[in-house]
Amino acid sequence: MALGDGADAAPVHFEVGPIRPPNEANSLLVRVTRNCPHNHCTFCPVYKGRPFSERAPEEVEADIQAMAGAAERIRKRIEICGVLNDAVVQQTLAEEPCEGAIQVLRFVATGERTAFLQDANSLVMSVDDLERVLKTLRAAFPSLERVTTYARSKTVAASGTDELERLCRAGLDRVHIGMESGADRVLKRAAKGVTATEHIEAGCAVKAAGLELSEYVMPGLGGRDLSEAHAEETARALCAIDPHFIRLRTLAIASGTPLDKLHKSGRFEPLDDVGVAREIRALLVGLEGCTGTLRSDHVLNLLEEVSGKLPEALPALIAVVDRFLGMDAEERDLFVVARRLGIVRCLDDLEAPGVREQASTVLRHLRERYPGPLDVAIRALMSRFV
Numbered sequence: 062m063a064l065g066d067g068a069d070a071a072p073v074h075f076e077v078g079p080i081r082p083p084n085e086a087n088s089l090l091v092r093v094t095r096n097c098p099h100n101h102c103t104f105c106p107v108y109k110g111r112p113f114s115e116r117a118p119e120e121v122e123a124d125i126q127a128m129a130g131a132a133e134r135i136r137k138r139i140e141i142c143g144v145l146n147d148a149v150v151q152q153t154l155a156e157e158p159c160e161g162a163i164q165v166l167r168f169v170a171t172g173e174r175t176a177f178l179q180d181a182n183s184l185v186m187s188v189d190d191l192e193r194v195l196k197t198l199r200a201a202f203p204s205l206e207r208v209t210t211y212a213r214s215k216t217v218a219a220s221g222t223d224e225l226e227r228l229c230r231a232g233l234d235r236v237h238i239g240m241e242s243g244a245d246r247v248l249k250r251a252a253k254g255v256t257a258t259e260h261i262e263a264g265c266a267v268k269a270a271g272l273e274l275s276e277y278v279m280p281g282l283g284g285r286d287l288s289e290a291h292a293e294e295t296a297r298a299l300c301a302i303d304p305h306f307i308r309l310r311t312l313a314i315a316s317g318t319p320l321d322k323l324h325k326s327g328r329f330e331p332l333d334d335v336g337v338a339r340e341i342r343a344l345l346v347g348l349e350g351c352t353g354t355l356r357s358d359h360v361l362n363l364l365e366e367v368s369g370k371l372p373e374a375l376p377a378l379i380a381v382v383d384r385f386l387g388m389d390a391e392e393r394d395l396f397v398v399a400r401r402l403g404i405v406r407c408l409d410d411l412e413a414p415g416v417r418e419q420a421s422t423v424l425r426h427l428r429e430r431y432p433g434p435l436d437v438a439i440r441a442l443m444s445r446f447v
């Protein structure tokens with residue numbers, strides 16, 4: 062009997078939203094709302110054209126039960142095979158009725174430790190409903206060590222500490238906030254719909270409620286004209302909050318976004334990789350008051366090595382940026398191309414056998430195809446990852 066045939070009354074279909082933070086790659090994805098209730102940020106392509114809607118708690122609970130059923134069938138397949146092998150993957154792909162089952166397989170294969178609530182701003186859901194969903198999730202998957210979600214500062218700042226504490230008690234552990242910038246001029250131009258003061262209020266409220274806080278910052282979002290203010294004021298806001306995690310996600314201009322239109326009409330001048338590196342350096346210099354962990358765990362970031370525990374790692378992180386900035390122009394271009402193609406992860410990787418030759422070949426082709434400045438070609442490469 063195929064394990065997928067163990068039919069009972071349990072639901073089998075569940076929804077999965079389009080994105081999750083990079084560090085939630087192995088998490089169970091529980092969609093509590095659809096899309097983004099704001100949806101105006103100029104740089105963000107993810108939910109454009111898709112209307113926001115809340116989901117009824119019973120609908121989300123049915124999804125959780127469907128995922129619990131899929132997880133149980135996957136566990137049995139692994140038990141029969143004795144190991145998670147290709148047969149388990151193939152059987153899951155063939156027999157599970159829901160596309161999201163492959164994410165459940167990833168979750169089961171990595172020990173069923175984390176879950177992430179989708180989509181862009183789960184805290185718009187009423188606290189009663191979210192509390193109910195969290196309790197159902199924790200009961201269905203008792204091995205969960207961490208449940209996290211995205212939230213907007215605007216929503217968090219409007220919530221009371223009591224409400225955040227209730228969510229913490231119900232099993233929410235961490236909130237990821239897209240701060241992007243702590244500079245009001247940058248936030249306004251990006252149509253983020255929030256001020257630096259609201260970011261600070263929200264960040265402090267999350268921490269006061271006993272939740273972990275992860276703030277996403279977007280190097281490059283200030284463009285050339287606001288780069289300095291972006292770095293300095295973002296560092297100041299981060300120091301006022303002192304989040305548990307600061308995560309860098311470098312700006313890439315996605316085709317068709319409002320920012321793309323601004324760029325094409327000459328009203329937004331993006332930084333090249335050297336400009337972004339200088340901006341990150343200025344940000345780092347301002348982070349001396351922070352005690353959390355800085356992560357550069359997004360594929361759009363050039364310098365993945367800029368990761369470490371603050372403030373003690375700061376000198377080493379600044380040294381990584383200085384090493385990149387101190388390379389001669391040709392060497393820098395080679396590294397940038399190699400990194401954007403995924404051939405290297407850190408600066409030392411450029412010395413690995415064959416890497417320099419491979420990067421040189423690609424660089425030559427790029428220069429033939431894009432005769433202007435290299436950053437035009439690099440932007441084209443990066444847009445693949447947005």
Ligand code: SF4
Nearest residue numbers: 097100101102105181
């Ligand atoms: S709030 Fe987040 S998901 Fe919504 S438009 Fe802005 S960046 Fe995109």
